[in-house]
Amino acid sequence: MAFEGLADRLQSTMKKITGKGKVSEQDVKEMTREVRLALLEADVNFKVVKDLIKRIKERAVGQEVMESLTPGQQVIKVVKEELSELMGGEQSKIAVADRPPTVIMMTGLQGAGKTTTSGKLANHLRKKHNRKPLLVAADVYRPAAIDQLETVGQQLDMPVFSKGTDVSPVDIAKEAIEQAKEEHHDYVIIDTAGRLHVDEDLMGELEQIKAAVIPDEIFLVVDAMTGQDAVNVAESFNDQLELSGVVLTKLDGDTRGGAALSIKAVTGKPIKFAGMGEKLDQLEPFRPESMASRILGMGDVLSLIDKAETNVNEKQAKELEEKMRTMSFTFDDFLEQMGQVKQMGPLEDLMNMIPGANKMKGLKNAQIDEKQLVYVEAIIQSMTKNERQDPNLMNASRKKRIAKGSGTSVAQVNRLLKQFNEMKKMMKQMTNMPKGKKGKGMNLPFM
């Protein structure tokens, strides 16, 4: 990696202090300097950093750290708590108007990801909240912006309201609301053109749209890679439009995302969603707590649990646990599990969410080759029913047949068999751990 993440940076700083019996004031000073640099390198605005460091220093010099037995960990805790505090409390919900439709207005700089996010949001509302949104193409300036939203609409099989580029965005928005009422859409998402916060004319246009349709939510869409300028952008949009929330996009990149902290600090408005990929289902509710954890390298456990809960139902999980314990886990179960994991999204994303996974040698930066999974699937599907239930049946000629049937080699088949056996052993060990230590109802294979 070109850069160490904020987490790595903080952790290596902490390492210097962990192991020491006691922390001196000098240690704290050195450490806060490192934290400061790390936060600045993460693009947190320098003013925000200044306040944050002041608070961390006060607490770190105080008794709660210096007199504790594990000062290093205490410091991490203090930093994490302060970051979480700054990021805000509970995750915010999306507004519901007393009288439908609920109107959401998407705003932001050029290239922040408004159009994609509009599509993702519509998808989210339909999938998670059972809503019937109408997308509105109000970007009449950028060439093909309307085509883009219409294509997104087709991909989602969702209606898009557009009037071409010759109608003013204000009129488009107004007419869209009328149509939404007639067609009983309960949400209207207005995709506005990207504009600079210093462009008075275009900012004025947003104010007009706002006055015309009185949105229930005004979201600022911000690129997670934004640098120090994030505060200027967020402040201007908030001053002129009074935002109700922020959507952070491109958070699946390797940016450290300090902009999130800056925006929250200067606007006080909650970050409601995070864009985690280019696909239209890759929008996640923003969780301040887990973002702070992720920044500190503690893994995004909450998101992982959430994903697992959506995709694996309780009953299946219980059956699986039973099978794991008794070692009666078969290749059929294995296939089923693979399917479920795949539903949760790209494996890479999942790996990134496991605490400590980025610390494991070999796993760090490891690109999980999803193609390998295709081979694995092919191999299993080439087995007979009996073979799947009892891998011990396997002999040389069976392996040869399976390799042929799946378009792989005997060596690949052998490898899978070996891995499968090892996995079974590992599962047994895992399930025999004392009850309390296991995650709640989480039984994911390959982990």
Next chain:
Amino acid sequence: MGFMDKLKNKFKQNEEETDDISKKYKQGMEKTRHSFSGKLNDLIARYRKVDEEFFEELEELLIGADVGVNTVMDLVDELKMEVKRQNIKDTKEIKDVISEKLVEIYYGDDDEEVEKLNIQEDGLSVILVVGVNGAGKTTSIGKLAHQLKQEGKSVMLAAGDTFRAGAIEQLDAWGKRAGVDVIKQGEGSDPAAVIFDGIKAANSRNADVLICDTAGRLQNKVNLMNELAKVKRVIEREVPDAPHDVLLVLDATTGQNAMSQAKTFSDATDVSGIILTKLDGTAKGGIVLAIRNELQIPVKFAGLGEKIEDLQEFDAHAFVYGLFADLLEDEAE
């Protein structure tokens, strides 16, 4: 002759030819310049003594311009040494030194000249345009096509962004505005195949320049970066010495991640220059100093507005002048 005089002379020499460009920059950079130079002057006025506190605030000022923590730290360390060596106590005296060092960061040991596109005299020149999502690749290509056409080149575009919804239509619209042909296939087709077609078409129509659009991709997506490397290999195979330029489009509002972008895109495609977009906002794009310094990748163009002619050849002198104009004017008084 002091450093400031040298810089001023440099401008006087080129005054006529750079007048237009300078004006554009001055407009585009007005806010940048004011906030940066203004703050530097504030800082200097506020602090009489050159002490730790002064340096800390200087650090923040530069970091606020997205210059980058490492660059700033190195700069401040050097300054501290210089202050000791020259026994500088008054903040007024340090002003010269600060500006001189900052300019040095961009130029390094290289000649101070405008870095132009590598357009061939004869035959086809291929320009590959890469970058993360939303940086402004397609828009920049439209502007660049217009500019090259104004210079009398015959230009063609290849719609290599087959992934993003509406990307092909967007490039098509820019092609019409600039009056150049666009080679395209449907959404979802293989980008390498589209660009292969583009090269064939450009060759058969005797075009001078082919500009290849690609889908935006975050640099940590290894598979997508591999796809980009493949596109480049196809170009290499089809046209000798091509691509003649690989331009990374960088959003000036991007923070420190820009360095990671420059490094990773360079590893995959050997980036030869940067188009710095959206410089007409309040973002300062200071990270290009560090990118030029660490990776020797120069900025070739700057996007200074939304109109088709708002792409300017990047003139480092004008850029630096934009940052330091206030200082230069103060010196003259």
